[in-house]
Amino acid sequence: MYVGEAIIATCFGIAFSGYAAGIFAPRTWAEGHHTDELTLELTRIVIALSVFAIGVELPKAYVWRHWRDLAMLLGPIMLMGWMVAGALMYAIIPGLEFLPALVLAAAVTPTDPILASSVVGKGKYAQEHVPSHIRHLLQAESGCNDGAAFPFLYLALFLLLRGEHSVGSAIGYWIVLVLLYQIVLGIIIGAAVGIIARKILKFSKRRELIDRESMVAMYVALALLVTGLTTLAGSDDLLAAFACGTAFAWDDWFTESIEESNFSSTIDLLANCAIFIYIGATMPFNAWQSANTTLTWWRVLLLCIAILALRRLPTMYALYHWIPDIKTTREAIFAGHFGPMGVGAIFISTLAAEKLPTPNIPPENGVETLALMIVPVTYAIVLSSILVHGLSISFFTLGRRVHSRVASFSRTLTAQSGNSGFGRTFSFGTTSRAERAKDEEPSWMSRVKRATRAEDIVINRDDESPESLAEKGVGAGASPSSSRRSFDEKDEAERGRREDRIDEEDEDEVDREDEEERHATDEAR
DSSP states (O other): OOOOHHHHHHHHHHHTSTTTTOSOOGGGGGGGTTHHHHHHHHHHHHHHHHHHHHHHHSOTTHHHHTHHHHHHIIIIIHHHHHHHHHHHHHHHSTTOOHHHHHHHHHHTSSOOTTTTHHHHSSOHHHHHHSOHHHHHHHHHHHHHHHHHTHHHHHHHHHHHTOTTSOHHHHHHHIIIIIIIIIIIHHHHHHHHHHHHHHHHHHHHHHTTOSOHHHHHHHHHHHHHHHHHHHHHHTSOHHHHHHHHHHHHTTTSHHHHHTTTOOHHHHHHHHHHHHHHHHHHHTOOGGGGSOSSSSOOHHHHHHHHHHHHHHSSHHHHHHHGGGOTTOOSHHHHHHHHHOOOOSHHHHHHHHHHHHHSOOOOSSOOSHHHHHHHHHHHHHHHHHHHHHHHHHHHHHHHHHHHHHHHTSOOOOOOOOOBTTBOSOOOOOOOOOOOHHHHHHHTSOGGGGGSOOOOSGGGOOOOOSOOOHHHHHHTTOOTTSOHHHHHHHHHHHHHHHHHHHHHHHHHHHHHHHHHHHHHHHHHHHHHO
C-alpha cells in the first residue's frame, strides 16, 4: 500500500501518549518546562541528517546544473506560499494580526524532506512511477528550503519585535545578520567542510588507510560535525548540512563507494521513526480548543484544509512554465501537491516560540497571542499533512488498481435480418495491460504487419557464399546478378505465401469474433 513510516510512527506515538495509554508522554517530563528545548534539538538533529543525506544522494553537480529550477522554487514559489499561508491565517484566526500571522506562516512554508521521501526517495513507488527529473527536483527543494525558511521567519520577527527601531533599521539588521551571516556563512562553512572531507577521504582510500565501515560512518559524523559547528557559530545549520552533503558527494565518488551499504538508509529510518513517534506523543490536542486563545476545533480544521489546498498548488500551476524540469501540467500538479509539512515545520515553530517573549495567560497583546498559538497551530497543520501526504500514494495506487478492474461497457451496432433495430452487446470483465496498451496505440499501427512468430522474420543478404548458393540450387557458373534475382523471386514468393496465410488466419479470427458477437446478442435477447 506504499504507506511510509511517518504516518505509522505518528499514530503509534498518539496511541502511547498522555491522551491515550499514557506510556510515553514527553510533555509531562520536568513538569513540561523544557519540552520546547528538547523538541528543538531533536528536530534539529533529525533534519540535519536528512538534508545531508539528500545532498549526498543527488546526482553529480545537480545544484550547479539545475540552479534555475531551484531558484524558482526557493524564490517566487516559496515567497508566494509564505504570503498565502499568512493571509489564510490572518483571515481564519480571529485576533491574529497580519505580521504575527507571517511569523506563524514561516513555520509551514518549507517542505519536509522526510515526508517527501515517499515520492522522491528510494521507495518502490518513487522508482516505478515518478520521473527521475521530478524526484531529484523535489528532493533538492526539500533539502534546501528548511534552511531557506530562516530569512522569512527572521524578517517577520525583526519587524514584529523592532520596538523603537524603524522599519529600515530592522531590514538592515536582517540583511546583515540573517542573509549574510547566517545564510551565506552557513553555506560557506558547510561547503568547505564537505570539500575538505572529500579530499581527505580520497587520499586515505588511495593509500588504503580507511576501510569501508569507516567510510560509511563518515555519513553520520560529517552531518553532526557541520551542524555543531554552525550552531556554535550562530549560522544556518540546516542549510550548512545540505551544502556539506552536496559538496562531499559532488562527483558521486562517495555515493558509488557506499552504494551497496544500507547503513545510511537504516540510520535515516530509525531517526525518522523516532522523531515522528515523538511528534505524535507531544501532539497538543487540548490547545486546539482553548479559552486563552481564539482557537476552536472547526477553525483549526478549516485552516488545515485551506493551507493544504492553497499554499503551494495554485502558485506551482501558475509558474511551472518558468521551471525547466517541470514539463507538463500533470507534473506541475504533482509537484504542487507534494509539498508536505513535517519535522521542519515543528523545528521552525519551536525556534520562533523560543525567540518570542514568555506570554501571560490570558495574553495581553498580539505577540503573546502568537506565542501561545504558534506551536499548537503548527502541530495541527503537520498532523493534517502527515495524513494527507502520507496516504496520497496509497489512494493513487488503490485508484489505479480499481480502475484496471472496472467493468468495460461496449455497444456494437449489428444489422439483423428482418429487424431494423439495433443490437446491443454488453461485456463485463477485467482489462489486461496488453489490451489497454493495444487500445492506446495510434490507428496507423493497425496497418503495420506484425511478426508474431520466429519464422515470420526474413533476413535478406546480398552477399551469399558459394556454399550457400549451392545449397539453394544456384549453379557455380551463375552470375551474381542472376543469383540475386532468383533469390529475390523466391523471397517474394515466400513472402506472398506467408501474407496469404496471415490474411486467412485474420479472416478466421474475424469470423470467430462475429460468431461470438451474434451468439452473445441472441443470449441477451
